[in-house]
Amino acid sequence: MIHTSAPPLLALRGVFKRFGAVQALADVDLEVRAGQVIALVGDNGAGKSTLIKVIAGVDPADEGVVEWDGHAVQIHRPHDAQHLGIATVYQDLALCDNLDVVGNLFLGREIRRFGVLNEVEMERRTLELLNTLSISIPGVRRPVASLSGGQRQTVAISRSMLGEPKLVLLDEPTAALGIEQTAQVLDLVERLRDRGLGVLLISHNLGDVKAVADWVAVLRLGRNNGFFDVTTTSQEQIVSSITGASDNAVTRRTAREGEL
Amino acid sequence: MNRTRTTAGKSGASRKGGPAEPDRRTRAAAAEQTTPVRRAVALFKRRYHRGELGSVPVVLGLFLIWAIFQTVNPHFLSPRNLSNLSVDIVGTGMIAVGVIFVLLVGEIDLSVASVSGLSAATFAVLSVNQGMPELPAVLLAVLCGTGVGAVQGFFFAKVGVHAFVVTLAGLLGWYGLMLYIMGTYGTINIDDRGLVAKLTNFYFNDVAAAYGLAALGAAGYFLASWLDTRRRRRAGVPFRSLSETGLRTGVLVVVGFVAAALLNQFQGLPLALLIFLIVLVGLDYVLRRTAYGRMIFALGGGVEAARRAGLNVELVRISAFMMSGTMAAIGGLFLASRISSVSQTSVSNNLLMNAIAAAVIGGTSLFGGRGSTWSALLGVLVIQSIASGVALMGIQAAVQFMITGGVLLIAVVIDSLSRKAQKAHGRV
Numbered sequence: 224m225i226h227t228s229a230p231p232l233l234a235l236r237g238v239f240k241r242f243g244a245v246q247a248l249a250d251v252d253l254e255v256r257a258g259q260v261i262a263l264v265g266d267n268g269a270g271k272s273t274l275i276k277v278i279a280g281v282d283p284a285d286e287g288v289v290e291w292d293g294h295a296v297q298i299h300r301p302h303d304a305q306h307l308g309i310a311t312v313y314q315d316l317a318l319c320d321n322l323d324v325v326g327n328l329f330l331g332r333e334i335r336r337f338g339v340l341n342e343v344e345m346e347r348r349t350l351e352l353l354n355t356l357s358i359s360i361p362g363v364r365r366p367v368a369s370l371s372g373g374q375r376q377t378v379a380i381s382r383s384m385l386g387e388p389k390l391v392l393l394d395e396p397t398a399a400l401g402i403e404q405t406a407q408v409l410d411l412v413e414r415l416r417d418r419g420l421g422v423l424l425i426s427h428n429l430g431d432v433k434a435v436a437d438w439v440a441v442l443r444l445g446r447n448n449g450f451f452d453v454t455t456t457s458q459e460q461i462v463s464s465i466t467g468a469s470d471n472a473v474t475r476r477t478a479r480e481g482e483l
Numbered sequence: 484m485n486r487t488r489t490t491a492g493k494s495g496a497s498r499k500g501g502p503a504e505p506d507r508r509t510r511a512a513a514a515e516q517t518t519p520v521r522r523a524v525a526l527f528k529r530r531y532h533r534g535e536l537g538s539v540p541v542v543l544g545l546f547l548i549w550a551i552f553q554t555v556n557p558h559f560l561s562p563r564n565l566s567n568l569s570v571d572i573v574g575t576g577m578i579a580v581g582v583i584f585v586l587l588v589g590e591i592d593l594s595v596a597s598v599s600g601l602s603a604a605t606f607a608v609l610s611v612n613q614g615m616p617e618l619p620a621v622l623l624a625v626l627c628g629t630g631v632g633a634v635q636g637f638f639f640a641k642v643g644v645h646a647f648v649v650t651l652a653g654l655l656g657w658y659g660l661m662l663y664i665m666g667t668y669g670t671i672n673i674d675d676r677g678l679v680a681k682l683t684n685f686y687f688n689d690v691a692a693a694y695g696l697a698a699l700g701a702a703g704y705f706l707a708s709w710l711d712t713r714r715r716r717r718a719g720v721p722f723r724s725l726s727e728t729g730l731r732t733g734v735l736v737v738v739g740f741v742a743a744a745l746l747n748q749f750q751g752l753p754l755a756l757l758i759f760l761i762v763l764v765g766l767d768y769v770l771r772r773t774a775y776g777r778m779i780f781a782l783g784g785g786v787e788a789a790r791r792a793g794l795n796v797e798l799v800r801i802s803a804f805m806m807s808g809t810m811a812a813i814g815g816l817f818l819a820s821r822i823s824s825v826s827q828t829s830v831s832n833n834l835l836m837n838a839i840a841a842a843v844i845g846g847t848s849l850f851g852g853r854g855s856t857w858s859a860l861l862g863v864l865v866i867q868s869i870a871s872g873v874a875l876m877g878i879q880a881a882v883q884f885m886i887t888g889g890v891l892l893i894a895v896v897i898d899s900l901s902r903k904a905q906k907a908h909g910r911v
Contacts, residue, residue: 301793317791319784321852322777330781331792333774340772343711347718364721 230293238287262436279311280304310383320368373404552872562748574818579841579859581810589851590646594653599815600830607671607825617678628812636804640797670826686750693752697739783852844894
């Protein structure tokens with residue numbers, strides 16, 4: 224759909240995923256390029272989170288091809304995705320409330336010195352990372368429970384940046400945030416793009432989507448239902464694509480009559 | 484302050500990252516100009532509002548309890564009574580340390596009293612009845628506790644039975660096993676001169692021991708803090724000022740030397756207390772400074788987050804129960820040592836309640852994720868002080884239970900309030 228010569232960072236082709244009787248994803252295609260923000264939108268149950276989980280390796284696809292930098296790859300476990308350079312920030316803030324910012328950032332990949340936690344180095348790197356991402360947080364030694372929702376979200380996103388990923392998956396990063404906090408997070412998303420990362424952003428808020436995304440991929444009932452350039456597409460077009468406004472009882476009847 | 488700036492600049496030049504936050508430094512500078520007392524008050528207020536009071540309430544409570552009992556009975560703070568107190572706390576305290584590991588991952592272990600009894604019975608039967616040398620008998624008894632913890636942890640973490648139920652079954656089952664092991668013996672007396680008996684009846688009579696320990700503790704703390712400060716300053720991250728380190732070391736020196744002087748007026752430094760302090764320092768280090776300790780805290784703060792961070796949640800959970808079982812077994816040996824015997828009735832209902840209450844009174848949260856091994860020391864001091872004070876006054880145990888119950892309630896209220904305060908703070 225996008226005509227550029229370099230292969231996309233991530234390409235999904237013909238992805239299927241079934242949970243019991245429910246066909247969650249059917250023949251889904253998606254491409255994400257470096258330095259681009261792709262918004263993934265769709266109604267509840269359209270398969271957005273399922274698709275994210277497929278890419279993150281949490282719930283691998285049943286069928287389909289995943290290409291990374293033009294090469295077919297297998298993502299069976301979260302570790303595979305991380306190894307490729309895919310970082311995921313989940314909707315429900317995967318942070319430990321009682322740990323401080325440094326502790327959360329380095330959870331599971333602590334820097335050690337003689338087998339003991341190297342708190343100094345971790346704190347230094349935390350400050351450096353927050354500084355480069357222009358994130359201001361009252362104190363890196365405060366438990367994240369005492370941070371605001373937006374600050375927590377920025378911590379969660381910066382946590383994903385520690386592994387120096389090439390692609391960041393954000394699952395509704397602005398849900399449940401106030402206006403000011405949403406702006407903080409969207410600013411951060413833009414900074415990620417400016418650093419040349421690919422960003423796949425799930426959002427329910429088309430305002431946010433129009434603000435930061437370059438392209439919008441619409442899912443409807445587990446299938447692709449449009450891929451739009453944000454600058455040239457109206458919000459109404461996206462909405463009708465999400466809701467399937469063109470797909471209703473009347474149109475189906477006409478279609479059927481046409482077949483007869 | 485000048486020195487800070489230059490070092491921060493140096494690190495900024497050597498690394499590609501920018502300078503440390505400037506506002507943090509100006510704030511630190513402002514704080515430096517006020518007196519330590521004022522700063523302490525400000526810190527207390529800030530922590531109160533953030534719900535991070537930690538051990539402050541329990542220390543105040545302990546002083547209050549001591550003051551009350553001392554006015555009622557002047558023998559309460561006598562060297563003899565305090566020395567006995569320092570040995571009495573160790574058995575329950577060891578069990579409480581294990582309970583803290585389980586509380587930190589957000590679970591509960593109700594079996595600790597039965598496990599402590601089982602361990603003591605195992606030791607007594609092996610060494611006295613079977614004639615096994617004491618050292619291997621001790622090791623087997625402790626391993627028995629570890630094994631019990633592993634079994635309970637398995638049923639909780641792998642099978643998915645609620646920890647409350649697993650350990651409730653353990654409470655009954657291991658008590659039954661202990662009775663079975665003891666067989667027809669109602670009471671087994673252990674060797675008065677043996678290894679286990681020495682645990683609580685050996686004192687370092689030389690005054691140098693207690694003073695030396697106090698000096699060593701303070702010096703060690705100061706050295707560790709100073710090295711940490713130096714490394715932080717070199718790395719250009721915020722560090723604790725020298726005056727604060729000095730203040731903390733000063734408090735430690737005062738507490739340590741007063742305690743040492745008191746102990747030396749009776750029989751000197753008790754071996755039991757020395758072992759307890761070593762265990763506390765060691766496990767505190769494990770919890771705060773190792774990746775394993777970080778995992779324990781992470782589980783208490785959010786299991787899902789820990790799992791997504793790639794932590795082996797099941798293994799950490801099992802290990803917490805193994806710690807609890809091990810420490811319960813060790814505690815059981817100390818309790819047996821204190822009365823030089825193991826009897827079928829040595830597992831009292833109070834022991835379980837006291838161990839869990841000690842952990843909670845000391846400031847470890849029942850909700851998981853907050854606490855430290857030092858809360859075992861503080862909590863068990865409170866509980867044993869009440870028991871000792873009430874005994875000195877010659878009033879019934881009924882009063883002791885009521886007071887301990889009241890203190891526990893206060894402790895839990897403080898825990899809940901600080902959680903609320905923290906949440907409220909987050910919403911600002």
